[in-house]
Every structure is written in structure tokens, then in C-alpha cells.
Amino acid sequence: MTSTAVPDARVRAVRPAHVPQELERDIDMYALDGIANGYHEAWKALQTVDMPELVWTPLTGGHWIATRGDVVKEVYSDPTRFSSEVIFLPKEAGEKYAMVPTRMDPPEHTPYRKLLDSGLNLAQIRKVEEQVRQAAIDLIEPLVAKGQCDFAADYANVFPVKVFMAMADLPMSDVPKLSALAKDMTRPAGNSPEEMAATLEAANEGFFAYVDPIIRERRGKDGTDLISVMVNGRINDEPMPHDKALGLISLLLLGGLDTVVNFLSFSMIYLARHPEKIEEIRFDELKLRRGVEELFRRFPVVSEARMVAVDQVYRGVELKRGDMILLPTALHGLDESANADPWDLDWERKAPQHSTFGGGPHRCAGLHLARLEATVTLQEWIKRIPTFRLAEGANPVYHSGIVAAVENVPLVWP
Secondary structure (H helix, E strand, O other): OOOOOOOOOOOOOOOOOOOOHHHEOOOOOOOOOOHHHOHHHHHHOOOOOOOOOEEEEOOOOOEEEEOOHHHHHHHHHOOOOEEOOOOOOOHHHHOOOOOOOOOOOOOOHHHHHHHHHHHHOHHHHHHOHHHHHHHHHHHHHHHHOOOEEEHHHHHHOOHHHHHHHHHHOOOHHHHHHHHHHHHHHHOOOOOOHHHHHHHHHHHHHHHHHHHHHHHHHHOOOOOOOHHHHHHOOEEOOEEOOHHHHHHHHHHHHHHHHHHHHHHHHHHHHHHHHOHHHHHHHHOOHHHHHHHHHHHHHHOOOEEEEEEEOOOEEEOOEEEOOOOEEEEEOHHHHOOOOOOOOOOOOOOOOOOOOOOOOOOHHHOOOOHHHHHHHHHHHHHHHHHHOOOOEEOOOOOOEEEOOOEOEEEOOEEEOO
């Protein structure tokens, strides 16, 4: 019996004249080669000695990819050369993305970021620590006696979402609809840039349609929930325009529904395969707390982009305004030149280098909440289920995209 090759329906862009042929590689950020063996493994496989630090792919609309940690860090950090005017790929989809302030550069971006920080700064997050902890306990306690769970479905997909929905004073019954929209934003379906753009635009409009009546209802009132604080905040001493409020609140929802969710599952797969790492922190609270940053270094999930702001020669490569550069954060945290023995989760690593929270003016506003959620998860899980492993025959299913995802994480314990 002979097998028939499945035709590759993906559209390939024509290589622009300024892109040297020797820098072209077939790399699909939404369907990485070898991803069945792991998302981080698939990205890291590209970081070979002979791989140029910038390569161009004809897939996903045609774009550059930064393959070294220092390049990822530098591009994130320099909005004058690398703009956030478009941050999602393909570019056709990124141009439909209308969330605020992620597509803004300073100085326009600055007052919106200050407003976000007012609701998500460390002092504000410390106020909700007990609620966050109780949410974790409420999910973990019923699992203990069962001796098994699908960590992704039973905990990771629920806990950070439950926390965020409580902070935003939104009903958990809305989560399935919102999670589907988030998936279509960060892993849009389609074989061509136009198809993917249509998927993303529909999801973006779905978020706007959801938040519009909520914003109108909470505007001008004295609510203390996160959405109320945001929509009643001021931008340059003026009320926030409604179209900007739509983008800002939608961004909060997107961030709260898709990033920490997947980070937790990637982390737990590793810990289930390395019980000795649990033993190192099981009775050492200080090491656990200090080591959480190493988890973020080891398991980044975001691959967003920047648009080249001006014609330039960067690291010996000619770039044109409008070119897109993908920044896989996995290739910073897992780069040996940035972190020795990067595959190892070293709870005592000094100053782990990574771009898991992005960088520059767009460094993730939710990082304090993410750190708290990761810390609380480790504390409360290990306290109740210190010994666990992946079920025999477990086969996690990995997905790549703007935000990576993993499904099917069956854990068992005594």
C-alpha cells in the first residue's frame, strides 16, 4: 500500500529583492517542524551553530525571524527602529488587530501603560493574593483524592481565568466564548494570510462586541473591579475615548485568558518528568519563591513580532520599513549564550536572562499577577500533591502560534 503525500496548501510569499536567498528558510510559526516532540524543543532545534541570527521565511505572509537571544532582546527594546505598529503575524492579520496599547509606540503608548500599571502594579496584586490562593486551593483540594487529573483541563485552563474573571467582575459562564475568541486571536486558522486575517478580525470584533456594553455600563461609576478602574481612568487628563477603551479592555481579557494558562501546563509537564526538581523546593519556601523566575525563563510561550520602522542595515542584514521580525521568546531563554545549560531548570540560577514578559516599553503589564499565580500554584500543589508524574503513555499535544498551547497533560499520583 503506498501513501499519498498531502499537498501543502500553505501560501508562500515571494522573496523580496533585498532578502538574500541564503537567508531564506521554510519556518512556519503556526506549524513548527518537530512540534510533536515539544514546543520549546521545536524552536530550539532551529538554533544551530550555522543558523544565521536573522532568517526570512516565505510562510505566514513572509517575515524575518530572530534566532538568537540577544537579537530578540534588542529588537524588543528599541521602538525607534522596531515598531509595535504591527505585532501579530501574518502582517495582514496583525493589521486587523486593534487592541490598545500594544500597537502603539511611545509617547502615545505611555499614558495607557500608566493606566494599566495602576491596576496591575505589585501593590495592587498583593491585595488579591489571598483570593488568588483560595482559587488555587478550591481547584486542587477536590483533585487530591482522585489520584489523577488532566492538569491542562482541570487546573491550568481554569485557575488563572477564574482569578482574572473575579478581578474583572465577569461571570465564569462567559469563559468558553471568550477562550474561543482568544484562541482565534493567537492561533488563527487559515492557509493564507487573508484567511488568517479574517479569522483574527472576527475574533477581535467578537471581543469588542462583548466588552462594549460592559464598558458603557461601568463608565462613570465608582466600581473597584479592574475594568471599572480602567474605563474610568484618564488619558492625558481626559476621559479615555470609547474606541480606545474597547481595545484596552479586550487586551486585558486576551492576556488573562491565554498566556499563564499555557505556561502552567508546560511547567507542570517538566516537573512531572523531573520529580527531583520538586524535592529541591518542597521544604524550601525561599528557594521556591526565588525560583519562579527561572520557570518563566525556561517556559516562555509568546512569539510576537515587531515592524521595521525605518530602512536600515541591522547586523549586516538589509531591512526595509514595513518588514516584520518574529521574536520567539523561547530562543532567548533557551540560548546558551544567555543562560548556561538552558534546558536545566535551576531554581538557584543567578539572574536568569529571558524575554518571557517581552521587553522595552511593552514589557508585560500583567507580570506581577503571572508571577503570583505561578508561585501560588507551586506552593499549594506541592503542599497537597508532592509526588506526581505523567500517566503512562501520556502524549501532550502542542500548538505553536502567537501564544503557544498544550493539551492533554494527564497526571497521576499515589
